[in-house]
Amino acid sequence: MKAIALTEFGDPEVMTLRDLPDPLLGPDQVLVEVRAAGVNPVDFKIRAGYLRGLMPHHTPLIPGWDVAGVVRAVGIGVRDWQPGDEVLAYARKDHVQFGAYAELISLPDRMVARKPSTVDFVTAAALPLAGLTALQSLKAVGAGEGDVVLVHAAAGGVGHLQVQIARALGVARVIGTASPRNHDFVRSLGAEPVAYGDALVDAVAELVGGDGKVDAVVDNVGGVAFDQSLWLVRDRARMTSIVDGQRALEHGVTNTWARPDAAQTQWLADLVASGELEVEVQRTFPLAEAAAAHRLLEGGHVRGKVVLTV
Missing domain, CATH: 3.90.180.10 (Medium-chain alcohol dehydrogenases, catalytic domain)
Structure with a gap:
């Protein structure tokens, strides 16, 4: 071959x-x-x-x-x-x-x-890999009905699927970080876009109101985004990172390393076939x-x- x-x-x-x-x-x-x-x-x-x-x-x-x-x-x-x-x-x-x-x-x-x-x-x-990472990370933070979830890199390979899967799981609001050129795309997926950068914490806090915190975070970026998320998530047990496993452990955050799962892969494929996941x-x-x-x-x-x- x-x-x-x-x-x-x-x-x-x-x-x-x-x-x-x-x-x-x-x-x-x-x-x-x-x-x-x-x-x-x-x-x-x-x-x-x-x-x-x-x-x-x-x-x-x-x-x-x-x-x-x-x-x-x-x-x-x-x-x-x-x-x-x-x-x-x-x-x-x-x-x-x-x-x-x-x-x-x-x-x-x-x-x-x-x-x-x-x-x-x-x-x-x-x-498969992006979809399973998206699904398993959302499950790791217990994302579900009524939650406000922050997704980093919401226009990326994993993030754009996370936004849609979160909505399929009943999440009330998804806030997605992305560069400004991808904000319309992120909106089309069903998320509220915010730009990366120093103003991210204030921008998210203004969107959610109240105590300025979100219920859960899925971090697909690491680095500065990881640090900002520690401030933004209400409970660090409901934050996961697919990038920075060691720092996640140090801060009480879970790390998601996607595992092969045929049943979950089938669920995702069927979601695509039904038009609920693009x-x-x-x-x-x-x-x-x-x-x-x-x-x-x-x-x-x-x-x-x-x-x-x-």
Whole structure:
């Protein structure tokens, strides 16, 4: 098969298109013909070598934890899937090596959800990691009916889904931080936009009134936004960060590291199919241009998601 792989860590150019052996198919696995692979910030962190102290890495390393495609074959112990099924998955395995930037990927069947026929492969590939991060972080802070929730980076890959999922969970008000050029987009998602910067605390306090506090915060940015959120959230137990795990622990804040969950992935995919959740894809790239996709994402100004097509 053809795949994007690296044998050393570094800049985007370490990734090249190669001919590699087809994946093995274990007894509880499905072999998927990849149609599209989502590109996430964790991918370029892996490419740069930043996660080598966290998870085992092996080369040649194929990046990519988001996949949508068609089942080619199933292992002898698989009962729920068959060749021809259209699927999507958050494909994070225990070891980092055999990812989704490839023509084929083998996955444990416990990760796989069924792609609704009305959802295209690009949209499906953009959904799993960002969608699960959005959903699981909202659940971590207990977001629900009557709450006022602050979402940082509300126009980003995770944030734009968080805003919509929060509304689906019954959250009363969502306030979303974003650059001014994305304020109309954030409004269209159902959130009240506020700009980043030194005036953020005052701006949010003015919006909510009363004691100037929000019920819950989901932090997708870290840094200054994390510090400001400590002032804005009424109870730090209802704040989570997907960025700064160590500082979160130090301040009594939870850290959200998305876990593969086929049932939650299915719920999200069905929400997309029903029209209740829209996945914004700013740009697609062919598989061979994975380095260009990484450069775009690392620039930090992407609205929604970036996807590779295979």
